Every structure is written in structure tokens, then in C-alpha cells.
Amino acid sequence: xxxxxxxxxxRDDFQLGAFFPYKVRVFGTAxxxxxxxxxxxxxxxxxxxxxxxxxxGRNQALSASEIVERSSMDKVNVSRAVQSLRKKELLRRDxxxxxxxxxxxxxxxxxxxxxxxxxxxxxxxxxxxxxxxxEEEQTLLMTLMEKVQHNAEALVGELGANTQDNEPN
Amino acid sequence: xxxxxxxxxxRDDFQLGAFFPYKVRVFGTAxxxxxxxxxxxxxxxxxxxxxxxxxxGRNQALSASEIVERSSMDKVNVSRAVQSLRKKELLRRDxxxxxxxxxxxxxxxxxxxxxxxxxxxxxxxxxxxxxxxxEEEQTLLMTLMEKVQHNAEALVGELGANTQDNEPN
DNA sequence: GACATATAGTTTCAAATGATACTATTAGAG
DNA sequence: CTCTAATAGTATCATTTGAAACTATATGTC
Numbered sequence: 001x002x003x004x005x006x007x008x009x010x011r012d013d014f015q016l017g018a019f020f021p022y023k024v025r026v027f028g029t030a031x032x033x034x035x036x037x038x039x040x041x042x043x044x045x046x047x048x049x050x051x052x053x054x055x056x057g058r059n060q061a062l063s064a065s066e067i068v069e070r071s072s073m074d075k076v077n078v079s080r081a082v083q084s085l086r087k088k089e090l091l092r093r094d095x096x097x098x099x100x101x102x103x104x105x106x107x108x109x110x111x112x113x114x115x116x117x118x119x120x121x122x123x124x125x126x127x128x129x130x131x132x133x134x135e136e137e138q139t140l141l142m143t144l145m146e147k148v149q150h151n152a153e154a155l156v157g158e159l160g161a162n163t164q165d166n167e168p169n
Numbered sequence: 170x171x172x173x174x175x176x177x178x179x180r181d182d183f184q185l186g187a188f189f190p191y192k193v194r195v196f197g198t199a200x201x202x203x204x205x206x207x208x209x210x211x212x213x214x215x216x217x218x219x220x221x222x223x224x225x226g227r228n229q230a231l232s233a234s235e236i237v238e239r240s241s242m243d244k245v246n247v248s249r250a251v252q253s254l255r256k257k258e259l260l261r262r263d264x265x266x267x268x269x270x271x272x273x274x275x276x277x278x279x280x281x282x283x284x285x286x287x288x289x290x291x292x293x294x295x296x297x298x299x300x301x302x303x304e305e306e307q308t309l310l311m312t313l314m315e316k317v318q319h320n321a322e323a324l325v326g327e328l329g330a331n332t333q334d335n336e337p338n
Numbered sequence: 339g340a341c342a343t344a345t346a347g348t349t350t351c352a353a354a355t356g357a358t359a360c361t362a363t364t365a366g367a368g
Numbered sequence: 369c370t371c372t373a374a375t376a377g378t379a380t381c382a383t384t385t386g387a388a389a390c391t392a393t394a395t396g397t398c
Binding site: 005014015016017019020021022023024025026027028029030031032033034035037047052054055057058069070072119122123125126128129130132133137138140141142144145146147148149151152153155156 | 182183185186188189190191192193194195196197198199200201202203204206211216220223224225227239241288291292294295297298299300301302306307309310311313314315316317318319321324325335
């Protein structure tokens with residue numbers, strides 16, 4: 001099945017198409033495009049907006065930094081998503097009485113309605129993406145992705161001691 | 170291991186952290202960051218530039234559209250990468266004698282040197298990413314990603330009959 | 339209570355990406 | 369040959385993303 005293992009450090013052997021990170025990116029882009037088209041085309045939502053809504057949909061009221069913790073977005077992205085969702089009146093922001101730096105974010109009735117509209121649509125896409133995988137394969141894929149993700153995060157942590165606050169995305 | 174299967178269409182059950190496309194994106198972002206930091210921080214190369222170099226490194230001379238075919242980038246991205254690589258004098262562009270619309274692109278000696286420098290670095294990252302996976306797990310992961318990717322491309326093809334030229338990325 | 343530091347969130351600037359429209363050249367139909 | 373359509377690549381504009389600096393509030397130390 002595998003070719004005869006030539007010296008893997010041979011520089012002339014480098015094939016982009018067989019390069020693992022490249023394949024990951026192409027895979028991720030394809031999946032991304034499939035899902036985001038649903039909420040983007042029909043509701044004009046960006047990924048950050050969708051994520052923010054998804055988190056607020058379950059947890060009625062959260063501060064921006066609590067969304068950061070739950071969304072693997074950085075605070076700048078969350079701030080921007082909150083702004084645009086407010087503009088669309090899908091989200092309401094109040095100020096925390098205890099700590100006036102903190103915001104108290106909630107979906108509006110309209111925001112919640114749209115969120116509930118979107119859920120079955122993205123669930124359908126999710127199901128279609130993994131339709132030809134068995135249950136075992138699905139969980140295995142998740143597990144393997146998580147393992148590699150942890151490796152990647154550890155690597156970035158080692159090399160980039162220049163980051164400051166959140167995960168790199 | 171799995172929780173009792175409640176009704177999966179229950180709208181209040183939606184958890185972003187368990188949503189497959191979300192996990193894919195977080196995974197992809199982490200992998201991306203790990204690899205691209207290598208060629209970005211040390212050589213100031215963007216993803217498009219790196220891909221372009223990787224393809225030209227193997228195939229001495231290609232036109233821009235041949236790079237498009239091999240890189241899953243669209244022609245706009247390739248055009249931009251070519252421009253910036255030319256500016257850095259890592260790539261040389263001639264015009265095809267047969268068909269004067271076509272370019273003939275090659276890495277310069279300096280471009281090739283950098284490419285050869287980068288290869289072992291990205292190979293190290295690649296190895297580190299999958300260090301704790303067995304051979305079987307690695308090939309399985311690849312296979313599963315490919316399957317899902319095909320599903321995703323089919324989905325986008327169905328919905329988006331508005332695309333025109335290349336793959337969505 | 340004044341001062342240094344940390345935290346919450348926003349603004350700003352630069353780089354990257356996507357979609358569309360455009361120019362130049364070639365190929366094909368008549 | 370001439371006109372139309374296709375192809376190769378570029379330019380333009382809007383959106384997205386990331387890094388870093390900035391503002392406002394709160395916390396801890398003395």
C-alpha cells in the first residue's frame with residue numbers, strides 16, 4: 001500500500017498535495033464553506049456572529065469575555081460580532097451593575113428566533129458532512145483531530161512566546 | 170460513552186463545542202497556526218506564497234493556471250502570490266512564446282534556496298503534529314478528512330450554483 | 339485614599355481574502 | 369478575414385482578520 005520509504009528528508013520529494021497541514025487546510029476550508037453558506041446566505045451572519053449567537057442561545061446572559069472563553073474567538077472578534085449583532089438588533093447589551101467594565105449580553109427575541117431557525121439547517125449540514133461515516137469513524141475523527149490540535153497548540157506555545165492573551169484564534 | 174440520545178432536533182440542546190464544523194475549524198486553525206508560523210516568522214512568507222513556492226520547487230516551470238490546478242488556490246490568490254514573490258525576487262516570470270497570455274513561472278536561485286531551507290522545518294512541524302498517532306491512525310485521519318471534504322464539496326456544489334470558476338478555495 | 343497593576347472591552351492600522359469586473363490574447367464560426 | 373466567445377491573468381473594491389495600542393473601570397498595596 002505505501003510506497004517504498006525513501007529518505008523523507010530528501011528535499012526534492014516534497015509534494016504539497018501529500019503535506020498533512022495542507023490537507024487539513026483544504027479539508028477545513030471545504031467544511032467551513034459548507035456550513036457558513038447556510039447562515040451567511042440566508043441570514044447574513046458571519047462566523048463570529050453565528051458563534052456568538054450560538055453561545056448566547058444556550059446561556060441567556062453572558063459578558064463578552066465569557067463568550068471569549070466558550071468560543072475560541074479572541075476578544076476583538078467578539079467585540080466586533082457584538083457590535084454588528086446590536087446593529088441588527090439581534091443582541092442587546094446592558095452594563096453589569098456590579099462591575100461596570102463588564103457587559104451583559106443577551107439575544108433579543110428576534111435574535112433567538114433566528115438562532116432557532118438556523119439550528120436545524122446547520123444540523124442538516126453537519127449530518128450530511130458525516131453521512132458516509134460510521135458512528136465509530138465519527139468519534140474517531142473527532143478524537144484524532146483533538147489530539148493533533150493539542151499537539152499544534154503545544155507547538156505554537158513553544159515557538160511563539162510572543163502571544164499575549166487568548167488562543168491564536 | 171455516549172449520552173442517552175435525546176431528540177437531536179431539540180433546539181435548546183445546541184452546544185457549539187460539540188458541533189462538528191466548529192471543531193473542524195478550531196482544529197484547522199490550530200494546525201494552520203503551527204505550520205505557517207514557521208515560514209511566516211522566519212521568511213515572511215504568506216500561505217499563498219509558500220504554496221506557490223512548494224509547487225514550483227518540484228515543477229521547474231509552470232504557468233499561473235497550472236499552479237491554480239495544483240494548489241487549491243484561486244487564480245486571484247496565485248496572481249497576488251506571484252507578484253509578491255517577484256518583488257522579493259524569489260520568483261521569475263517570463264511570457265510563453267506559444268501563447269502570450271500565459272506566464273512561465275520559475276523560482277529564482279534564491280527562491281529555491283529558501284524553499285529548500287523551509288522543507289525540513291515544515292516537515293518537523295508535520296511530524297510533531299502527528300507524533301502521538303500511529304501510522305494507522307494517521308492514514309485513517311487522512312482518509313476520513315478526505316471523505317468529509319468530498320461531502321462538503323458536494324454540498325456546496327448543490328447549494329451554490331452561483332460559483333463560477335474554481336473550487337471555493 | 340493615592341498609585342501601580344490588572345481586567346473588560348474598543349479602536350486603529352495593516353495584512354489577507356473573496357467577489358467582481360476588467361484587459362489582453364487566442365481560438366472558433368461563418 | 370472578421371466577429372464572437374473562451375482563456376490567462378490583473379486590478380478594484382468590500383469584507384474579514386490579526387496585532388497592538390488605547391480607554392475605562394476595578395483591585396491591591398502602602
